[in-house]
Amino acid sequence: MQAVENAKLRLKDVTKTFIAPRTLKPTVAVSDVTLDIMRGEFVCIVGPSGCGKSTVLNMIAGLEAPSDGTIFMDDRPISGPSAERGVMFQDYALFPWLTVQDNIGFGLRNGTPGHSLSAGEIKDRIEAHIDLVRLRGSEAKYPHQLSGGMRQRVALARLLANGPDVLLMDEPLGALDAQTRLILQSELLRIWGETSPTAQRKTAIFITHDIEEAVFLADRVVVMSRHPGRVRALLDIDLPRPRNEHVRTTQRFGELSEEIWQLIRDEALEAIA
Amino acid sequence: MEKTQTGAKPASRDGDGPANAAPQRPGLPAMLLEIPGVVPALSFAGFVALWWAGAAWNGNSIQLPTPPEVFGALVSLARDGELFTNAGLSLSRLIVSMSIAVLIAVPLGFWMGLSETLRRYVDPTIELLRPISGIAWIPLALFIFGVGGVLPVFIMTYVAFFPLVMNTFAGVRGADPKLVAAARTMGVGRLRITARVVLPSALPTIMVGVRLALAGAWSAIIAAELIGAPTGLGFAIEWYRELLASPKVFAYVGVIAGVGYLADLALQWLQRRLTPWTVGGGLS
Amino acid sequence: MSATAARAAAPARRGARFDPRGLVLPLLALIVWQLWALTLPHDSPAPSPARVIATFIELVRSGDLPSALAMSLGRVIAGFATGLATGVTVGVLMGAFRPVRRVLEPIIESFRPVAPMAILPIAILWFGTGTPAAVSIVGYAAFFPLLVNTVHGVSRVDRKLVQAARTMGVSRPRILAKVVLPAAMPSIMLGARLGMSVAWTAIIAAELAVGSKSGGGNSGGIGSMMFVFYAYSVDLNGIVVCMIVVGVVALLIDQLFRAAEARLLPWRQ
């Protein structure tokens, strides 16, 4: 129906039911999600804890199979993980036995992203990404020697270093202090390709709990609701790009944030009640 | 609504596929495999078949007797009563030495846990002796005790001593200081705290020590009896080896495993009785 | 960086713990032992600290002790290497592939209570009384701790790490080598340390038993040496020397493996 030609990712009636191993009790984590994500689009997913955001992301990554429905990328069904879709996990999933630089270089050295690169090019790419996330000086440290925010930046650098087409990020900035967070939001937009024409941008899916972060980053915000996890609303963020800090003070920014807040407020209150 | 090819849903996912895929209805053979005990039974059957094939191919029943030969030997040894005599002797030596070791090691470990001064005096000596394995004591012990039933008991007691004393000590030291403090604030006296708080919280660790001690002792008894006792399972196995009665050797190997396994099962039962709050408690 | 920290920490901790009170008991035992030995007639075979030291020097000088020790160590290393290769291979397969585990586990579990010494008669039947029998017993003894710990380590690898590697387009075999194996390494190293310690015990037992049962043939090695001292030369001082050497070697092996752990796994907290 819609402009299907430009859809990078298509979720079609996607449902995910988890079956508890012993009791065989089913939990519907995600129910009937249908969503088209355009090539070069930046989509943020917000919603209360446990509404199935991570599950949707894992299915797009190919790490979980939908119990029902199909996910297409470039009109081909996704049948497993691939380096075209890079994932930044909610708990980082850093390799504890590798230093910062080796974590960042893991995919380049062992996976498909590095196949066409020489050792020197790989090295340069690692160095560039250490600088990008401002971890110069800590590149030889092990994950257990880093703070939560530093670990998160390593995970982000590892994702970006692999140069995936689609960026799947699960609360990637959640553990950062407010200042670093703002800096990295802008940085992320630059890496995604905000200043380039849409055709050259990557496709990004970004989960966050922070409504203003979603509004600042996204072309479109997906608001999810719980029990079962469904898409409750889709909002177009019509703020002009490229965006800078100034956009946060505009009236439109406030209106959009308020609208999203209204949508998830009841459930958020319910969740803590 | 457009009916796209939902059949395009990636149907065949190999082992590479995501976990937690939609629950598919397993076929009858797959369902049979889910019944507890079926897979172990099948793998034992496979093992026996392999063994049998190997024995048939080898064709030398002194080197590798066939399963029926070994089973026949087991039956005849059982019918003689010889098997029970030897197993009973080894088992009673095991029980005697475990009892002695528990009576010495547990109080010592307990006291070391409570008194730092005692630990400072005793611990280095224990650490000096521990690397000398029980087996290495056999020649000296042969001089002291001679060939007979005392030697295996001495060796096993020695072997069982270390895991017992160390686990008891660790258990007492590991007793939650908050529990002890809580008991103190309730006006409970020192002795009562030791009996009612420290002992129960150390008990799971002690029980693990008992199981480790038993495994070590049971392993050592074979060596001790094989070299220095005129009776018991270790002696019997070597006796038949010299007579080249291989089926009986293999039968005894099976009995050694069986008795060791049953003894550990008994301890696991005891563990569940004494420390029911440690679910699935412990070893391995 | 943390590697140096880890290496420095261990000796420092041990140094801080030194306490002269720990020497009281061993010294007292030595003195009582020596005094007791002095009350015995001169031709008594009973050991005494002074004679043990003399015997030790003599055994080292004659080269008997070093060559026996080398023989035993060689066998232990060969057997341990066998146990390491088989234990880790089977352990990785069992840990990584559930069907393999389900099939092999019942058999492995039923062999586990079979003490290495119970295998000795079978090893003699198969390999005679020489080095191959000893090596096979050592391998058998080392196999189980290695296997059990490898299975434990591999099956507990964080699923997220494997998933992360898959989203970077890393192939299955490479994931096994670059994610599963390093993640399981602490467990495997622990298994290696335990395996080596039982291997050392097993070689002494095997040499002792072979010496005692194969019609007195000296198969070499320190266990065999002990048996010769017991059965032929009736040299209790020699036996005590061997016991102490066995203990010291066990201690050194343990320290060596701990040092290797600290060095090879600098990333552990």
Ligand SMILES: Nc1ncnc2c1ncn2[C@@H]1O[C@H](COP(=O)(O)OP(=O)(O)OP(=O)(O)O)[C@@H](O)[C@H]1O
């Ligand atoms: N592997 C699993 N097995 C069983 N249930 C699961 C599994 N993974 C997720 N769930 C359930 O699915 C639901 C959605 O989980 P999900 O992790 O996707 O939530 P989320 O929106 O990412 O939450 P949060 O914001 O807290 O990260 C939850 O009810 C969760 O308990």
Ligand SMILES: [Mg+2]
């Ligand atoms: Mg989540």
